[in-house]
Amino acid sequence: MSLHFELVTPARLVRSEEVHMVVVPGTDGEFGVLEGHAPFMSTVKDGAIKVYKAAGAAPEEIKVQGGFAEVSAKGLTVLAEHVEG
Amino acid sequence: MxxxxxxxxxxxxxxxxxxxxxAKQMVAAAKLRKAQAAAEAARPYASRLAEVMGSLAAKVAGQDNGPLLMRGTGSDQRHLLVVVNTDKGLCGGLNSNIVKEAKLQARALEAAGKTVTFYLVGKKGRAPIKRDFPNAIAAGFDTSTVRTPGFDEAAAIAQELLAMFEAGKFDVAHLVAPKFKSALAQDPVTTQIIPVPAPTKIVVIDAVVEYEPGEEEILEELLPRYVTTQIFGALLEREASEQGASMTAxxxxxxxxxxxxxxxxxxxxxxxxxxxxxxxxxxxxxxxxx
Missing domain, CATH: 1.10.287.80 (ATP synthase, gamma subunit, helix hairpin domain)
Structure with a gap:
């Protein structure tokens, strides 16, 4: 019952973990990804990715700049150009 | 006597x-470890990007109205060689090998009746290439002002190249850069970067993928990023190669x-x-x- 979430920048692999839900700031609006999401691809605008480790838990925010989000059977992969912190 | x-x-x-x-050998050995780690850390991004490219390209392939960066200008008359050299010497035959490879490619293209121009990254390639091709150097990028060239420099180089491409200054661009194999062996390799070559490994996804905004818009944004990543990879390889060659020399x-x-x-x-x-x-x- 968890989503595999990966956050990658050109410099390094920032995150690779199992989470409950991730909210990604897509160019056409924010979208949340849970486990079993349909295959989906979107560009990402500058903003904060919210990572929910468990249902109902407080989200952890990661600021990203420019990139892509891809949802496949393997999980969610975010390719970002810059990650703050 | x-x-x-x-x-x-x-x-x-x-x-x-x-x-x-x-002292220089010991410094190079320490820096090599760092450069290798950086090159390894950059691999996940490159491979993921290639995967995404592969699945997208399979969708757009065969359409005539694909993005300009993918289908090219329709001619292959004017070639641009992007040659990545180091900024500092004391690294054995590394730079002369890179220059040799670049000249070899240039001669082969000229023999085939194409025109060749150069875009030089790094200081050490300028003099030897200028000697043989005095009028062919279009532009260059100085990486000696920063200590370790990173993604920002790669993005700046890619931007300049894409601007030149859009202005119609060349049809095809090749990247000549060293490939780090070990501290003893660094071979220069030439790869085509513009137009972006169609991925050889096409990933077929059975499921219907939704795209936001659209496939072509995404691809249009992805292609410049792909070029940037290629150049970034070349800069990292160069760094590792320079330190490796320097250590051995x-x-x-x-x-x-x-x-x-x-x-x-x-x-x-x-x-x-x-x-x-x-x-x-x-x-x-x-x-x-x-």
């Missing part, structure tokens, strides 16, 4: 040279200096002994004469 004083001076000068080469130099010191020391001791013997003979001869 050189005098004792001269020999002593030479031994000392070779010794201080050896100290320098040894300086190791050899240190060893050669050691051999030279031994030779000179033997010569020095021999002449010293010869001088003592002559002096003794003179004293004995003087005493006998009395």
């Amino acid at each position: 050189a005098s004792l004083k001269e020999l002593k001076g030479r031994i000392n000068s070779v010794k201080s040279t050896q100290k320098i080469t040894k 300086m190791d050899n130099a240190t060893r050669n200096a050691g051999e030279l010191i031994n030779k000179l020391t033997i010569q020095y001791n021999r002449s010293r002994q010869a001088a003592i013997t002559t002096e003794l003979i003179e004293i004995i001869a003087g005493a006998e004469a009395l």
Whole structure:
């Protein structure tokens, strides 16, 4: 019952973990990804990715700049150009 | 024969040279580890991007109205060679190998009737390429102002290249950069970056993927990023190659200096002994004469 979430920048692999839900700031609006999401691809605008480790838990925010989000059977992969912190 | 004083001076000068080469070797060894780690850390992004590209390209492939970066200008008359050299020397034959590869490619293209221009990254390629192709250097990028070139520099280079491409300055761009194999071997390789070659490994996804905004918009944004990543990879490889080559070259130099010191020391001791013997003979001869 968890989503595999990966956050990658050109410099390094920032995150690779199992989470409950991730909210990604897509160019056409924010979208949340849970486990079993349909295959989906979107560009990402500058903003904060919210990572929910468990249902109902407080989200952890990661600021990203420019990139892509891809949802496949393997999980969610975010390719970002810059990650703050 | 050189005098004792001269020999002593030479031994000392070779010794201080050896100290320098040894220090440079140790610095290179430490930096190599860092550069290798950086090159490895960049791999996940490149491979993921290639995967996404592969699945998208399979969708758009076969359409004539694909993005310009993918289908090219329709001609392959004007070629641009992006040559990635190092900024500093003391790294053996690395730079001359890169330049040799670039010239080889340029000659082959010219023999096929194409025009060739150069875009130079790094300082050390400028002089040798300018000597052979005095009018073919279009532009260059100076990476010597920053300590370790990163993604920002790669993005700046890619932006300039894409601007040149959009302005119609060239049709095809190739990247000539060293590929780090080990501390002993760094081979220059040439890869086409513009137009972006269609991925050889096309990932077929059965499920229907939704795209936001649209496939083509995403691809249009993805392609420049792909070029940037290629250049970023080349910069990282260059860094690792430079340190590896430097380490090997300086190791050899240190060893050669050691051999030279031994030779000179033997010569020095021999002449010293010869001088003592002559002096003794003179004293004995003087005493006998009395």
